Amino acid sequence: MTPDSQNPAIALEGLSYAFGAGETAKQVLFDISLSLAPGEFAIMTGPSGSGKTTLLSLVGALRRPQSGKLNCIGHDLHGLEGAELEGYRQQLGFIFQLHNLFPALTAFQSVQMATDLHPEPGAEANDRIRALLTRLGLGERMDYRPHQLSGGQRQRVAIARALVHRPALVLADEPTAALDSENTQIVLQLLADLAHERGTTVLMVTQDSRVFESADRLINLVDGRLDSDVRRTD
Amino acid sequence: MSPVSAYDRPTEKARPVPFALQLIFHKKSRTAVAAAGIGFAILVMFVQLGFYSAVLNTALAVSARFDAEIMLISPRFAYLGATGTIPAGRLYQAQAQPEVTTTTPIFFRYADWRDPANGANCRLFAIGFPVSADSDISPLRLKGVSAQLKKLRPTNSLLLDEMTRSKCGPVDPSGSTEVRNLSAQVVGGFKMGVGFLADGAMLMSDDTFSRFFGNHPLEEPHLGLVRLAPGSDVDEVADALRTSLPRDVRVVTQDELNALQTQHWVENTAVGNIFGMGTLAGFLVGVVVLFQILSTDIRNHLPLYATLRAMGYSKKRLTRYVLEQAWIYALLGFGPALFVSLFVFPLIQGATNLPIFITPVLVVGILCLSLAMCSASALVSARRLHRADPAELF
Ligand SMILES: Nc1ncnc2c1ncn2[C@@H]1O[C@H](COP(=O)(O)OP(=O)(O)OP(=O)(O)O)[C@@H](O)[C@H]1O
Ligand SMILES: [Mg+2]
Secondary structure: OOHHOOOOEEEEEEEEEEEEEHHHEEEEEEEEEEEEEOOOOOOOEEOOOOOOHHHHHHHHOOOOEEEEEEEEOOOOOOOHHHHHHHHHHOOOOOOOOOOOOOOOOOHHHEEEEEEOOOOOOOOOOHHHHHHHHHHHHOOOOOOOOOHHHHHHHHHHHHEEEEHHOOOEEEEEEEEOOOOOOHHHHHHHHHHHHHHHHOEEEEEEEOOOOHHHOOOOOOEEOOOOOEEEEEEEEO | OOHHHHHHOOOOOOOOOOHHHHHHHHHHHOOOOOOOOHHHHHHHHHHHHHHHEEEEEHHHHHOOOOOOOOOOOOOOOOOOOEEOOOHHHHHHHHHHOOOOEEEEEEEEEEEEEOOOOOEEEEEEEEEEEOOOOOOOOOOOOOOOHHHHHHHHHHEEEEEEEEOOOOHHHHOOOOOOEEOOOOOEEEEEEEEEOOOOOOOOEEEEHHHHHHHHOOOOOOOOEEEEEEEEEOOOOOHHHHHHHEEEEOOOEEEEEEHHHHHHHHHHHHHHHHHHHHHHHHEEEEHHHHHHHHHHHHHHHHOOOOHHHHHHHHOOOOOHHHHHHHHHHHHHHHHHHHHHHHHHHHHHHHHHHHHHHOOOOOHHHHHHHHHHHHHHHHHHHHHHHHHHHHOHHHHHOO
C-alpha cells in the first residue's frame, strides 16, 4: 500500500496565516502545501519562530484558518464550529509542551478524562488506560497526583491522555523535551507503533536530531515557508 | 494499599471521572472556608425566611381560624388591626339567603394591658363576640375555647392567649388584671399566638368588649361571620350576598380574607419588607461568596480548562462541571446551616414568642434557594470559561 493512493489524512494547499490585522498584521505562514497519508509519522523541524507551533494549532483546529485549503481526516477546517468542531477535536491527540494536568486528578483520572468523551461499555477503556500507563512506566503511579510525580512522569501522563482514545491524528509539540533518553525512546516507539499498526497519522515538532530516524517524513520549516520535505525510506 | 488495587476489581463499571467532587475535595481547607461562608449565607436565609414565615403566620393567625365560610367586612378594611365597622343589620339581611345558617358579629381592638401585681405593661389584641346561653360554638377554631365560653358570660371576664409574651406578666389563667385601666378577670386560657400583630391576645364577650372600649355600640361590629349549610357553593352565595347587600359592606370568602391579610403584612408592613430583604441579602451574600471561590478557581486553572476544550470538551459540559461544584458547595453549606438553625430557632422562639419554627416547607424552600443561589454563582463564574482558549496551548 502506498500512502499516496489513499485520501490524505492532512491536506494543506496554499495555507497562509497572519497574527493581528491591518497595519500590525504579522504573517507567519506563507503558502504552505503539504499532504500526509494515514499512518505516516512526520517530524517537523525548523528554527525558533519559523511557525511550527502555529501550523500545528491550525491543523488541530485550535486556531481558525484564514486563507488556503485545510482538510484533515475528512473535515474541512474552514468554518468548523460547535459540536462539529468538538467532534473533530475528539478524534485528535494533542501533546503540548506543558503537561496541563489538573492537580486534583490522579494519573489514571487525567487519562480517563480522554476516554470519558468516548463512552464504551464495560471496563475496556479502563483496561486500556492501565495498559498504556504501564507501558509508559507509570504502572505503579496510577493513583498519584501531579504533585507526587516528576516532570517527566507528568509529561508521560499527558502523553497517555493524548493517545488512549486511539486518535486518528496525533499532534505533538516537543513531546520529549522533558524526558530522559530511555523514556524518549519508549514514547517514540509508542508513536511509531500507533502510526504503523493502527494507521494513526503523527505530526510531531522537535529539534532533537536523535529522534529523526523514527520518522517517515522530515519536514523543515523556515520563516513560515516549507523549506524541505523529505520522505525517508528504509 | 497498593495504588493499583483500586482498579483491579473484576466487575468494575465504566464510571466517568467525578470531576467536580475531585476538584472540591482536593483542597480541603479552602473547601471548608467556602462551605462556612456559604453555610453562613444559608443560615441568614433560614433565620430571615423563618421570620418572614412568622409574618405570614401573623397574617393568618386570626383570619384563618374564623369558623365561617364568608365574612362581611367594611369597605375601609385594611387588616384585622384596622377594620372599620359594618352595620350589624347586614348580618340579619345575610340570613335571608337560604344557605346561610348563622351569623356572628366580631369586635376587635388593641388594648393596653397592665398586670397590677408587678406593673408589667403591654398591648394585647382584644376579640369580642356574643356569648349567649344557647350557643357553645366558638367563632374561632381554637382548642378548648368552646368549653370555656360560658365562663365569659360575667362581665369583665376574659380568656388569655397562653402565647402572650412574657413581658405582659405571668400568664395566670385565674387572676385579676387591668385592661385600659379597668379591672378584669382572667378566667381561662387558650393557645393562638398572634406574632407581630400584638404582644398577645384575649377573648371576651361583646358586652365586656363594649365596656372596655368606651361603650362601643354593639350595632357596629368590626367584622361579621356568615356560616353556610354544609355543601353550599361558597362562591355562589358570596355573589348572591354581594348583589343583595348594600355597598357599605364588602363580602369576602375566607380565602379572600386570608389573601387580604397576607397582602397587608407582606407588602405594607415594615416587618414583611425587612425579612424579605434579609432573605434576599443572604442570597446575594451567598452568590458573591461562591462566585469568588469558583471564579478564582477557574482563573487559576484556565490553561487546564483550555486543554479540555482542545480535547473536545464542550463549553456546556465544562459549565456543567462548574454547576456540579456549586451544588456540592450548596449541600456542604446547607447541612451545617440546618443544624445550627435547629438550635437557633427555639432560642428565638423562646425569647420572642414569635411563631418562628423550622417546618418541612421552610427546609425544602431554603434548600431550593441554596441550590438556586449556588447555580446563579456557577453560571456567572462559568462565563470565565470563555477565556479558556486552546489556541495558546502549544
Ligand atoms: N499569539 C501570537 N500573536 C502574535 N504573534 C505570535 C503569536 N504566536 C506566535 N507568534 C509569532 O509567530 C511566529 C511563529 O511562532 P511559532 O510559535 O509558530 O514558532 P515556532 O516555530 O513554534 O517557534 P519555537 O521553535 O520557538 O517554538 C513567531 O514570530 C512568533 O513571535
Ligand atoms: Mg513552537
